[in-house]
Amino acid sequence: MTQPSNQPNKKTEIEADLLQLARIALTGRMQDIQVILRRFAKRYASSMPEVADGLTTLLHELPTQASPLRQQADLPLPVDLDTRLHLLRVEAEPALDHEPIFAPGVTSALGQIVEERRHPQKLIRAGLDPTRAALFVGPPGVGKTMAARWLARELGRPLLILDLAAVMSTLLGRTGTNLRHVLEYAKSTNCVLLLDELDAIAKRRDDHGEIGELKRLVTVLIQQIDDWPSSGVLLAATNHPDLLDPAIWRRFELHVEFPLPDHSAITRFIDGMLAPHFPAVGKWSELLAVTFAGRSFSDVERDLSVSRRSAVLGDVPLDEEFGRLLANASVAKRARIRFATTIVEQGLVSQRKAQELTGVSRDTIRRRASPKKTKITKRRNGKDTS
Ligand SMILES: Nc1ncnc2c1ncn2[C@@H]1O[C@H](COP(=O)(O)OP(=O)(O)O)[C@@H](O)[C@H]1O
Ligand SMILES: [Mg+2]
Known part of the structure; x- marks a missing residue:
């Protein structure tokens, strides 16, 4: 606008x-x-x-991109000796494209970390330290990395991300040294450090030639976590907590479970994502959320982007693309019927439209829809849909 x-x-x-x-x-x-x-x-x-x-x-x-942490650390950014690639991604001023939607458990855990850091004196007076290390656990695409960024932003600190999958793909012999460099560097800055894809370390365990190296690596990691200062915030994220070494797992004082989004979270996400481009989103978000049940936020984001692109390229209204999305969705028959019935009862669409969208016949919809609720629908729509 x-x-x-x-x-x-x-x-x-x-x-x-x-x-x-x-x-x-x-x-x-x-x-x-x-x-x-x-x-x-x-x-x-x-x-x-x-x-x-x-x-x-x-x-x-002069906060330049090359040295966003200049005021805080004079150490150069750690670089892998072989590839010379920067091992760390530094976000000097973490920002989010959109606000995250967190499950209540996640909201309260993150809120607690922020509160602890905002009132350190209170904790110190009681002889307590703030949470130093937290582990984020959950499937891909549900906001673990985003949560780290959100925390860094709330705390006004730079975010340092070490992608362990990337580090592990470099020569393993160097990984221990690399990891130590990165953590030493992070310790010297007042930052939030995220060890992303932490399970990448564990995944290599079946590779017998490298068992000795891996043991050393786990030892380095454990030492570094133990040495982590309570002024810093150490986060780690994993999709496979079961693969983690129990000794590493234990060292994180707080474990935060990131579940897949539920129906209402997906609905809100769709609303937020589409509202700026598609004012009629309110009519669709509930329906679309049904087809996205069990999927992650990033899946939803990707599918909606695909629909938006094809609507633009094909010069068709977005509604039409969404209709196709719904029609192709592999929603179980019983769920489709319940869904078709609900949208008619709620007056979102006519019976004809519901049939078009879900493939459930108007007869079935008419039989299943609660007459009491449907009457309301008819009145609200101002026309008879039967
Ligand atoms: N809880 C959430 N709220 C809003 N958007 C989300 C959420 N989780 C994921 N997304 C979207 O999906 C993208 C990938 O999320 P990410 O945090 O990288 O997932 P993870 O680290 O759990 O694999 C984000 O950039 C964001 O656009
Ligand atoms: Mg991630």
Whole structure:
């Protein structure tokens, strides 16, 4: 949605500057970006002194992408000696595209971590430490990585992500050294560190040639977790808790289970995802959520994106794509009937439309739908659907 403007056709100076900044920023050339920001600081000194001051301060602090943690750590980012690839992904100012939807258990566990960090004095006075290490457990695509990002954002700390699957794919002989470097680096910064795909370490266990190396690696990991300072937040995520070494598992004081989203979580997710592009989403989210039962958030996200793309390319309304999605969904027959009945009872669609969407005949729908509720539907729709 565009904001109403006094001069809808005339680009203001600020609009032009914003576009120019975007153009330069997208080239990724830090020096050019700094030059243009310096120019803006001068240009806006009289008309918007606060903005100009803010820009000047930022330029002085120079938080560049190459050293987002400069003020906190002088150590260089750890790099694998063989590949020279950065082992760590650093998000200096963690941001989310959309707000996460967490199950109640997850919300309260994460809320507790945040509260502990916000009131450390209270804990210290009682002789307690805040939670140092938490393990996120759950299937792929349910928000474990997102939760780490959310926590870092809430705590105003940078997020460091070490993808163990990636580390393990490098020469195993070096992994122990690499892991130690990364953890030493993370310890020296006031950050949230996420050891992502922690089970990658365990998965290599059947590879007999490397048993000795793996044992050493697990030992390094255990030592590092034990040494982790209580000022830092150490998180780890895994899809396969059963593969984890029990000694590692025990070292995490808090275990947070991330379940697959339930019907209402999927409905809210669909609403949130589609509302900006598709005002009629309210009519569809409940229906679509039924077809996505048992799937992860990232599955839902992917399927909806596919539908949106094909609607745009095929020049068809999104409703039509959703109809197809519903028709193809492998929802069990009994669930389809219940579903068709419910949407008619709730007055979401006519019997004819329900048949079209679900493949359940109007006769069946008519027989099953509660007459009392359906009457309400008819009245609300203002027409007889039988
Ligand atoms: N709980 C959630 N709430 C909202 N979106 C989610 C949630 N979980 C996953 N997603 C979506 O799926 C994507 C992948 O999630 P991610 O956190 O990487 O999953 P995991 O780490 O559990 O495999 C996210 O970027 C987000 O768009
Ligand atoms: Mg993840």
